[in-house]
Amino acid sequence: xxxxxxxxxxxxxxxxxxxxxxxxxxxxxxxxxxxxxxxxxxxxxxxxxxxxxxxxxxxxxxxxxx
Amino acid sequence: xxxxxxxxxxxxxxxxxxxxxxxxxxxxxxxxxxxxxxxxxxxxxxxxxxxxxxxxxxxxxxxxxxxxxxxxxxxxxxxxxxxxxxxxxxxxxxxxxxxxxxxxxxxxxxxxxxxxxxxxxxxxxxxxxxxxxxxxxxxxxxxxxxxxxxxxxxxxxxxxxxxxxxxxxxxxxxxxxxxxxxxxxxxxxxxxxxxxxxxxxxxxxxxxxxxxxxxxxxxxxxxxxxxxxxxxxxxxxxxxxxxxxxxxxxxxxxxxxxxxxxxx
Numbered sequence: 001x002x003x004x005x006x007x008x009x010x011x012x013x014x015x016x017x018x019x020x021x022x023x024x025x026x027x028x029x030x031x032x033x034x035x036x037x038x039x040x041x042x043x044x045x046x047x048x049x050x051x052x053x054x055x056x057x058x059x060x061x062x063x064x065x066x
Numbered sequence: 067x068x069x070x071x072x073x074x075x076x077x078x079x080x081x082x083x084x085x086x087x088x089x090x091x092x093x094x095x096x097x098x099x100x101x102x103x104x105x106x107x108x109x110x111x112x113x114x115x116x117x118x119x120x121x122x123x124x125x126x127x128x129x130x131x132x133x134x135x136x137x138x139x140x141x142x143x144x145x146x147x148x149x150x151x152x153x154x155x156x157x158x159x160x161x162x163x164x165x166x167x168x169x170x171x172x173x174x175x176x177x178x179x180x181x182x183x184x185x186x187x188x189x190x191x192x193x194x195x196x197x198x199x200x201x202x203x204x205x206x207x208x209x210x211x212x213x214x215x216x217x218x219x220x221x222x223x224x225x226x227x228x229x230x231x232x233x234x235x236x237x238x239x240x241x242x243x244x245x246x247x248x249x250x251x252x253x254x255x256x257x258x259x260x261x262x263x264x265x266x267x268x269x270x271x272x273x274x275x276x277x278x279x280x281x282x283x284x285x286x287x288x289x290x291x292x293x294x295x296x297x298x299x300x301x302x303x304x305x306x307x308x309x310x311x312x313x314x315x316x317x318x319x320x321x322x323x324x325x326x327x328x329x330x
Contacts, residue, residue: 011278048107060313
């Protein structure tokens with residue numbers, strides 16, 4: 001998770017994609033890289049869920065929205 | 067003025083970290099205790115990394131079948147933390163007073179009890195929608211409703227203004243029930259909107275980007291085919307104005323407005 005947060009922080013500080021996104025994600029596990037390439041943020045969120053949070057997430061997926 | 071105890075509600079915005087304001091970051095880092103109810107695992111981890119004394123409210127959200135009971139439990143937990151005479155920050159997803167009755171109730175009650183309690187503004191899904199769909203609400207006005215609320219109360223709206231409906235994927239769902247036949251429910255919404263709009267009026271299903279470097283998801287669809295759209299728990303429905311509104315000539319005259327100048 002720490003590695004992902006670091007990556008997302010880099011993404012948040014990368015205006016105009018001045019750093020090539022592909023270069024940032026190339027060393028990630030393939031499923032995470034795929035989520036970025038396919039613009040599938042729902043999939044990325046699922047991949048970020050810790051195992052103990054997955055059960056809770058399944059229960060609460062409809063709850064927090066704005 | 068210095069208070070021994072205080073309550074501040076902050077929002078994470080929608081896009082991880084990018085939407086967190088400097089003000090919100092400061093409160094998260096400097097509060098005696100942080101309580102949080104956010105749906106993003108990365109944001110949860112970020113909060114835990116930035117304040118050692120933090121607590122998730124997720125368990126309270128699972129405790130009861132009806133969401134209203136969960137909200138009350140969350141309000142009680144927030145007030146309990148403030149009454150320990152400490153500075154408390156509560157972090158919600160999006161904007162902290164939008165679809166967040168539990169936080170709002172806690173702030174109102176804390177204020178009534180004499181505590182310093184406030185809500186800080188944050189970026190909501192509505193802000194993202196207006197930016198991504200290139201909408202200036204200053205031109206035709208905007209009406210924004212929770213989808214179930216619109217149907218249940220038969221809210222009056224102007225079809226020549228922008229209309230935004232929230233939680234279209236959870237219409238009629240007061241609890242945590244995931245077995246509701248969503249397609250049938252969406253057909254009810256589609257049928258209701260068809261009473262006011264042309265059936266081929268184009269609308270947009272919208273999901274704001276949740277992480278930096280991602281794009282929003284936007285589907286264009288006719289009102290009549292709404293049930294064929296891909297809905298997720300964070301999908302909102304945007305209905306553009308049908309026609310341009312007419313000017314009321316009498317009112318323009320009273321206001322001293324020259325309509326010819328307005329129509330240029």
